[in-house]
Amino acid sequence: MSKKILITGGAGFIGSHVVRTFVKKYPNYQIVNLDALTYAGNLENIQDIAASDNYRFIKGDIKDVAFINKLFEEEKFDAVIHLAAESHVDRSISHPNEFIETNVMGTANLMNGFRHSCNGDFTDKLFYHISTDEVYGSLGKTGLFTEETSYDPQSPYAASKAASDHLVRSYGNTYKMPFIISNCSNNYGANQFPEKLIPLFINNIKSKKSLPVYGDGKYTRDWLYVEDHAKAIDLIFHKGIPGETYNIGGFNEWTNIDLIKLLCAQMDIKLNQAPGTSEKLITYVKDRAGHDRRYAIDATKLNRELGWKPTVTFEEGLSKTIDWYLENEKWLSNVTSGAYQTYYKKMYG
Ligand code: NAD
Numbered sequence: 001m002s003k004k005i006l007i008t009g010g011a012g013f014i015g016s017h018v019v020r021t022f023v024k025k026y027p028n029y030q031i032v033n034l035d036a037l038t039y040a041g042n043l044e045n046i047q048d049i050a051a052s053d054n055y056r057f058i059k060g061d062i063k064d065v066a067f068i069n070k071l072f073e074e075e076k077f078d079a080v081i082h083l084a085a086e087s088h089v090d091r092s093i094s095h096p097n098e099f100i101e102t103n104v105m106g107t108a109n110l111m112n113g114f115r116h117s118c119n120g121d122f123t124d125k126l127f128y129h130i131s132t133d134e135v136y137g138s139l140g141k142t143g144l145f146t147e148e149t150s151y152d153p154q155s156p157y158a159a160s161k162a163a164s165d166h167l168v169r170s171y172g173n174t175y176k177m178p179f180i181i182s183n184c185s186n187n188y189g190a191n192q193f194p195e196k197l198i199p200l201f202i203n204n205i206k207s208k209k210s211l212p213v214y215g216d217g218k219y220t221r222d223w224l225y226v227e228d229h230a231k232a233i234d235l236i237f238h239k240g241i242p243g244e245t246y247n248i249g250g251f252n253e254w255t256n257i258d259l260i261k262l263l264c265a266q267m268d269i270k271l272n273q274a275p276g277t278s279e280k281l282i283t284y285v286k287d288r289a290g291h292d293r294r295y296a297i298d299a300t301k302l303n304r305e306l307g308w309k310p311t312v313t314f315e316e317g318l319s320k321t322i323d324w325y326l327e328n329e330k331w332l333s334n335v336t337s338g339a340y341q342t343y344y345k346k347m348y349g
């Protein structure tokens, strides 16, 4: 069946993998990628599918109400898969308002545009909101986040995502707008902007710069290969039940320091360096303000109800990710020139 789908944030890290999956797998769909091309958005991420017949890119800002309303009125989308967001916790600590404006107001603008363009008839329509496990707050040594865990966001980023999740559910309840929300754990893979842990550390090892480990390094995250997230989004979009929430995770917990040591060991092999060379770059630095100690997702519901499970092991995914960054020097140097240098100096001195 043909569908016209708006994917927001499709020039970013996860969005580019989602756009590629949909464009390649569903030639009958019309995929419209809306992205403001902020520092994190990059058309190089999707240049391989840019000329596809079933794909269009529109540069635009989800904060721009008039633009969004006109877009929905003209295009009459059947569905929205909403990934556009400010997504980096450290930036949310220094500039919280940008997160509130994009993640909260931007999401409301999209839902208002969608609702009005549907004109009360939501038959076969869907607003699919992509969210994060950070809305649940921080775990102690044990336990997992389930879909029933209460929201307890701790950073401005997490709070802005939690607020947008609440808004989406409220539109479902109040206006009967069909929606799905999925909350995913930490993603890694190709095309991730080198401000997040894994690509930042790959780039720093390459350039022989120090590896800034926050606090004691014993913070824990649950890592998922980005293509497995894109597959989960495809499955949930097609088979998920409107009104439901699905947690997505890798069943793959690592303390930061253990992960960094594994990354260092793999980098030494790939760069033909003596074992231990990269580890010497590890430097413990001041902790992130309000740093969440541990995240871990229970993705049992998604496995039980829709049959999803991660397909890529961490060692394999990490190796593929490192190879991608080593093979894509130009991508890395393009995104790390200019404004990146200013950001880096401000963050790490
Ligand atoms: P990203 O920062 O790499 O990409 C975000 C994209 O959104 C960029 O292309 C950017 O240009 C675009 N964008 C930002 N503000 C915009 C605006 N006002 N209007 C239009 N476009 C705008 O982020 P990501 O890591 O790919 O995350 C995508 C989504 O997935 C986010 O909603 C994030 O909260 C969620 N998420 C991310 C992770 C993760 O580990 N990265 C995990 C779970 C959920």
Ligand code: DAU
Binding pocket: 087, 088, 089, 090, 131, 132, 133, 134, 184, 185, 186, 187, 195, 196, 197, 198, 200, 212, 213, 214, 215, 219, 220, 221, 256, 288, 295
């Ligand atoms: O859990 C899902 C979330 O994962 C997503 O919603 C966010 O968009 C995404 O950015 C990510 O958030 P984190 O804060 O967990 O990711 P980040 O890569 O920034 O940090 C991972 C861990 O590494 C965290 O404990 C902080 C630590 N860290 C990070 C950086 C950038 C360091 O020790 N040093 C660093 O320089």
